[in-house]
Amino acid sequence: METMISGGAVEKSNADREKALRADYASLGAQLDRRGIAIDAILAKVEAFGVAIPSWGVGTGGTRFARFPGQGEPRDVFDKVEDCAVINQLTRATPTVSLHIPWDKADASRLKQAAARFGLGFDAMNSNTFSDASGQRQSYKFGSLSHADPAVRRQAVEHNIECIEIGKTLGSKALTVWIGDGSNFPGQVNFARAFERYLDAMKDIYAALPGDWRLFTEHKMYEPAFYSTVVQDWGTNYIISKELGDKAYCLVDLGHHAPNVNIEMIVSRLIQFGKLGGFHFNDSKYGDDDLDAGSIDPYRLFLVFNELVDAELSGAKDFHPAHMLDQSHNVTDPIESLMLSAVEVQRAYAAALLVDRKALEGFQEDNDALMATQTLKAAYRTDVEPILAMARLNRGGAIDPVAAYRASGYRQKVAAERPASVGGGGGIV
Numbered sequence: 317m318e319t320m321i322s323g324g325a326v327e328k329s330n331a332d333r334e335k336a337l338r339a340d341y342a343s344l345g346a347q348l349d350r351r352g353i354a355i356d357a358i359l360a361k362v363e364a365f366g367v368a369i370p371s372w373g374v375g376t377g378g379t380r381f382a383r384f385p386g387q388g389e390p391r392d393v394f395d396k397v398e399d400c401a402v403i404n405q406l407t408r409a410t411p412t413v414s415l416h417i418p419w420d421k422a423d424a425s426r427l428k429q430a431a432a433r434f435g436l437g438f439d440a441m442n443s444n445t446f447s448d449a450s451g452q453r454q455s456y457k458f459g460s461l462s463h464a465d466p467a468v469r470r471q472a473v474e475h476n477i478e479c480i481e482i483g484k485t486l487g488s489k490a491l492t493v494w495i496g497d498g499s500n501f502p503g504q505v506n507f508a509r510a511f512e513r514y515l516d517a518m519k520d521i522y523a524a525l526p527g528d529w530r531l532f533t534e535h536k537m538y539e540p541a542f543y544s545t546v547v548q549d550w551g552t553n554y555i556i557s558k559e560l561g562d563k564a565y566c567l568v569d570l571g572h573h574a575p576n577v578n579i580e581m582i583v584s585r586l587i588q589f590g591k592l593g594g595f596h597f598n599d600s601k602y603g604d605d606d607l608d609a610g611s612i613d614p615y616r617l618f619l620v621f622n623e624l625v626d627a628e629l630s631g632a633k634d635f636h637p638a639h640m641l642d643q644s645h646n647v648t649d650p651i652e653s654l655m656l657s658a659v660e661v662q663r664a665y666a667a668a669l670l671v672d673r674k675a676l677e678g679f680q681e682d683n684d685a686l687m688a689t690q691t692l693k694a695a696y697r698t699d700v701e702p703i704l705a706m707a708r709l710n711r712g713g714a715i716d717p718v719a720a721y722r723a724s725g726y727r728q729k730v731a732a733e734r735p736a737s738v739g740g741g742g743g744i745v
């Protein structure tokens with residue numbers, strides 16, 4: 317297997333840290349043992365856990381005000397795959413890449429080979445009908461799948477079918493559809509007619525889905541349309557998945573909700589009715605900020621994983637959620653942000669695995685609110701870093717991914733090879 321950073325550099329970085337890690341792991345193991353938890357069982361689950369890297373995330377993001385390009389940004393999808401290979405080499409937590417078409421359009425067979433060199437696979441394909449590609453016949457200025465003009469809707473359907481075709485060659489098994497359709501003014505759009513047109517168009521896309529694929533629809537309450545969006549919340553998303561059929565599931569992007577919305581409860585509802593497709597992980601303070609996962613409210617991320625682990629352990633039906641990051645890195649090196657975000661998602665999973673579920677159930681039955689919430693807190697407060705670091709070490713990754721990455725000089729190396737970019741597409745979807 318090829319690597320972008322030499323194995324020797326990673327070993328050198330680990331050599332300085334391994335002794336301390338083994339001591340910390342043994343100490344945590346003894347602590348968990350007293351709580352009736354086998355640390356090696358948690359380690360095995362963490363080692364098997366993966367989250368997909370969004371191809372658009374390895375470039376520097378921006379806001380509608382400005383974008384400040386970073387050094388050595390990827391020039392095309394092949395450069396993006398190399399950056400994703402670095403992230404997975406050091407974290408061993410990101411075995412797949414989620415592509416965005418047409419931004420990542422390339423010869424699909426060549427692309428598959430490029431990823432296979434590094435042992436990377438492909439997660440869900442993402443279509444783009446929220447901006448106009450050069451040379452495109454119809455404009456999406458006033459919508460795509462819900463547009464009043466059937467020619468625009470047809471073009472948007474065909475684009476989604478093209479994404480499925482590309483994904484078949486790449487080995488992807490899912491299509492994520494997020495649309496920017498909506499309105500900026502009351503009265504601009506008839507809510508019911510627009511949704512009806514959207515559903516009809518989605519049925520055409522669904523009909524083109526291979527038998528072993530899943531279709532994810534992603535809700536978003538506002539932006540780019542600021543008064544209304546066609547797929548605004550999880551209720552509408554659930555309706556869509558029910559209307560389309562068994563291969564249709566809801567995708568939850570943590571940033572696509574109003575502030576203070578109880579997202580973990582939405583997750584629970586979708587699990588209960590077999591319609592949770594997966595996630596776009598990120599964090600936010602005010603809106604769809606696309607900040608690094610776990611950077612603002614790590615407890616919320618833990619509470620989401622508390623629901624996921626509960627479903628995993630109780631054997632919920634149709635439960636195999638896709639894990640993807642969806643972030644915009646405006647002021648950090650995207651590779652560093654994505655490595656730490658993947659680790660944060662893994663951390664929430666590991667901590668949720670430590671919840672004493674039997675005790676929790678007892679406290680719930682006894683209406684002991686204080687002890688019930690303390691049961692969650694006891695798991696959340698446990699520092700699981702030795703488990704995460706040991707999982708990386710066992711699988712050939714770096715005990716400290718950012719330290720290993722900085723010591724490798726990878727960014728300086730690609731900065732010399734890749735010319736500085738100007739402007740460029742946004743990273744917020």
Ligand SMILES: [Mn+2]
Nearest residue numbers: 569596642745
């Ligand atoms: Mn998203």
